[in-house]
Amino acid sequence: MTTEEDQPSTATTPAETxxxxxxxDTTPEDVxxxxxxxxxxxxxxxxxxxxxxxxxxxxxxxxxxxxxxxIESHKQFFHPAITYGHQHAYEHLFLTERGPVRVSDLERFVxxxxxxxxxxxxxxxxxxxxxxxxxxxxxxxxxDVRSHVEAFEDRELIKYGYxxxxxxxxxVVAPDREELVVSRNADVSDALRTWxxxxxxxxxxxxxxxxxxx
Numbered sequence: 053m054t055t056e057e058d059q060p061s062t063a064t065t066p067a068e069t070x071x072x073x074x075x076x077d078t079t080p081e082d083v084x085x086x087x088x089x090x091x092x093x094x095x096x097x098x099x100x101x102x103x104x105x106x107x108x109x110x111x112x113x114x115x116x117x118x119x120x121x122x123i124e125s126h127k128q129f130f131h132p133a134i135t136y137g138h139q140h141a142y143e144h145l146f147l148t149e150r151g152p153v154r155v156s157d158l159e160r161f162v163x164x165x166x167x168x169x170x171x172x173x174x175x176x177x178x179x180x181x182x183x184x185x186x187x188x189x190x191x192x193x194x195x196d197v198r199s200h201v202e203a204f205e206d207r208e209l210i211k212y213g214y215x216x217x218x219x220x221x222x223x224v225v226a227p228d229r230e231e232l233v234v235s236r237n238a239d240v241s242d243a244l245r246t247w248x249x250x251x252x253x254x255x256x257x258x259x260x261x262x263x264x265x266x
Contacts, residue, residue: 090189090227091116091147093246102145110146113164119145139180144168145240147187153224155200161186162206165220169208175215185221185240193226193233204235
């Protein structure tokens, strides 16, 4: 007798920790010191799931934080050594700190996301999804920016969906005002809304897994 089941897992780190705490005494040695209280708190919420880099430039666009998450899914027979149906999903997170955020800034991020998809997505039958999430940290969120982000949605099928898809997400946060706006399918709200605790049953990585793999 055999059984089969989906086995999604994160592949970047050995642990998954999502709690209300932003930092603890077990910060991995390879997690950067951000020199910024808000970014440090965001990092504390995602550091066990994402590979994090500090101060990177991507195609000339500077980012304070870059994170990468890889999720693998496969079907498994009764014996765990026998697997098939492997699929991969990726999340690329880019966070930048700036003054006033304009709609033109967001449009530039979207263009960058499409360019990166052309370069970074390994389009084959094992690729399920790649997400590009751009986060702008600012002092105040204008009405036009809020409206643009709330209405934004951009998902592209690859080879009519046979090689999966990629999706671009936007988020703008004003931490001093405790304000956040995210695009429709983004799953980073809990990581960015650092003024509120993360409920154990609302972990954003678990939601991301369910959205990517069903």
